[in-house]
Amino acid sequence: MGERLGVLNEEQKQQFALMIERGLMQARIDEDVPLSLCPELGRANFGSPGIEAHRCGANWAPQFHYDSHTFEVLSDGEQTVTICCNDVVAQISLIISLSLDNASNVLTKQISVTNDAESALNLNKLVVTLPLPYHANEVMAFHGRWSRELQVVRQPLDHGQFLQENRRGRTSHEYFPGCLIGEQRFSDEQGEVWGFHLGWSGNHSWKAEVKSDGRRLVQAGELLMPGEVILGEGQSYHSPKLFATYSGSGINGLRQHFHHFVRQKLIRFDSEKVRPVHLNTWEGIYFDHDPNYLSEMITQAANIGVERFIIDDGWFKGRNNDKAALGDWLVDEKKYPHGLTPLIEQVNALGMEFGLWVEPEMFNPDSDLFRAHPDWLLSTEGYDTVTGRNQYVLNLQNPRCFDYLYERLNSLLCENNIGYLKWDMNREIVQGSHLGRACVHGQTQALYRLLDKLNRAHSEVEIESCSSGGGRMDYEILRYTCRFWTSDCNDALERQTIQRHMSIFFPPELMGAHIGPAKSHTTRRQHDIHFRGLTALMGHMGVELDAVAESTEEKQAFQHYIEMHKRYRPLLHSGQSFYLDSQDKGRCAYGVYNAQETLVVVAQLTMPEYMLMEPLKLGHLEAENEYRVEIAHFPQSSAGLMKRQPDWTKQPLVVKGSGLKSIGLSLPILDPESAMLLSITKV
Secondary structure (H helix, E strand, O other), X not given: OOOOOOOOOHHHHHHHHHHHOOOOOOOOOOOOOOOOOOOOHHHOOOOOOOEEEEEOOEOOOOOOEEEEEEEEEOOOOOEEEEEEEEEOOOOEEEXXXXXXXXXXXXXXXXXXXXXXXXXXXXXXXXXXXXXXXOOOOEXXXXXXXXXXXXXXXXXXXXXXXXXXXXXXXXOOOOOOOEEEEEOOOOOOOOOOEEEEEEEOOOOEEEEEEEOOOOOEEEEEEEOOOOOOEEEOOOOEEEOOEEEEEEEOOOHHHHHHHHHHHHHHHHOOOOOOOOOOOEEEOHXXXXXXXXXXXXXXXXXXXXXXXXXXXXXXXXOEOOOOOOOEOOOOOOEOOOOOOOOOHHHHHHHHHOOOEEEEEEOOOEEOOEOHHHHHOHHHEOEOOOOOOOOEOOEEEEOOOOXXXXXXXXXXXXXXXXXXXXXXXXXXXXXXXXXXEEOOEEOHHHHHHHHHHHHHHHHHHOOOOEEEEOEOOEOOOOOOHHHOOOEEXXXXXXXXXXXXXXXXXXXXXXXXHHEEEEEOOOEOOOOOOEOOHHHHHHHHHOOEEEEEOOOOOOOHHHHHHHHHHHHHHHHHHHHHOOOEEEEOOOOOOOEEEEEEEOOOEEEEEEEEOOOOOOOOOOOEOOOOOOOOOEEEEEEEEOOHHHOOOOOOOOHHHHOOEEEEHHHHHHOOEOOOOOOOOEEEEEEEEEO
């Protein structure tokens, strides 16, 4: 992948083939070993093979031969090629599918393997491989944990391998299934860089490898447990899809490509429907549910501009803490003697949509469901089953369990005017077995089937993917859901980093970004409403609070930022996102633009590196056009200790784009953990 080569005639193709033909080194085998789309150990590709399989030890090193291929150009310009290969000795067939979306420059690759023999084929590994150029010599990978997702590690790629493996049974907080690989010191605005993302919500692995001859590759795929995939005659296994794209202008180019692809190919909701502002009750009331109090919360929520009111955990029978009742999906008659209907009707009457939290994949040991069906537990026979957050995992591959969950969720949606489900998944899978064999693969596929069945029955209902925050965010779960809960951490300082890296792969309208209370419930750190409000502005905004208990002043401030988000929402959820390089590593400047308008948030995360702020340069503007520059929001609490602010901050400035591109805009210095918002409009 890289810059387009243009259309080549036959002679030019032959010249290209000669140009890339490689010589042979002494002390090696006497044939050149290509870095193929599925590297084979059987052909002396001594690096990481694309496939590992065997029949009780036999047929362990297959060699595939080309059989046929098809090429197609779809109506939207997307180009697809399907390559069929086989090994007649091992009796294994391989299909390699590639699809290039011309509009976004995103390449999708998938591999399928079929067992053509009567004897079973044990599949240990089938991964997608893509080559990289020699100067792709720095890896940017993502790690994290609960409430601190999408942290970055960067290291050179000169020799050997960089490897991440996830065995947690979900996409995971720890190792996001994506990476960037580029030339040394690539940044948001500079350098050649390649971006990769694996669309899969279960176990996965990915690696970047440098071979001894300097060739480079990236591989990604499902991490299969021993014996998890055994193919009978005629059976096939399809790898997850790997999505990849190239940018010659830094990470921002990847952002634009991935965002365009997601918006055009993956988003399920109607792009004409605005993303409604949420109020989620969790950090406001936790398990303390009182319909009268909730009724007042609903009224207050409507007053500050909320458009979707979501009741979180604690609404169902016996659910007074996180130790009991999970799985018993019946409205708690003690808490809600009249059911949810009166509250839903109030929510709707005030012009809002009603949403509800669920965690269908789990049940507590102290639940009616577990007492009635302990056999629905996802476990390995003979071993004690460990709990996580006081709960067990349900075996979705059990048909009776699957049918029960669908019936309960379907009944909830049929009996109540619920427009939104916050679908949570709060623990990892440990020793998950079905019929005596490892089954994270089957559990993940069953989850997709359950979501798909609900989507087909209730197409008007949107589902949010939540997994203790950002534990299940990937392109495949996005085929069934409409929003990600980015993190359980609403601390604005932590969110600046989390949202920055999430924005590489997902556009803002998918990123749940809530204004939390002044004192963060996860870090105990305190921020004023202005830093919290501007941090949440650039995503899919919501609030996480008890709207009754907050002061009048705080509620007015929440209302102010909700109104600001609504004003800019059409641009935020359709424009091109970007981040700016900064010499001051404590400064985070980012925004979104279209042909007419640019919004920029300048956030100072730590004490400024220098006495004065680095000028703000906007390289995407047109040099010959004039632009009106004004402060859209600059709270006085963020004004720092300046004796005098730049004169332009007192009134709008009209300036040529060339000045903003090459000289830059002088900024007022900001206090640590504060932010300002700028608006740049084409005149």
